[in-house]
Amino acid sequence: MEIKVIDEANKEDIQxxxxxxxxxxxxxxxxxxxxxxxxxxxxxxxxxxxxxxxMSSTFFLK
Numbered sequence: 001m002e003i004k005v006i007d008e009a010n011k012e013d014i015q016x017x018x019x020x021x022x023x024x025x026x027x028x029x030x031x032x033x034x035x036x037x038x039x040x041x042x043x044x045x046x047x048x049x050x051x052x053x054x055m056s057s058t059f060f061l062k
Contacts, residue, residue, distance in 0.1 A: 020052040 006014060025042035 018052050020050045022048055022050050024048045 004010065023043070025040055027038045028041055030037045030039065
């Protein structure tokens with residue numbers, strides 16, 4: 001997994017259609033002895049939902 005700052009050079013990368021997507025789990029970040037990690041928690045089938053969102057790219061530009 002790679003996390004990048006959204007700036008003028010890559011702002012077009014977030015221009016995605018506002019389509020619903022399934023929420024079937026979550027990532028749980030951890031910090032142990034200065035080392036970041038994560039685990040996955042998958043939802044039971046009956047707990048899966050969907051989500052869509054609309055964000056302004058200018059809000060996230062650094």
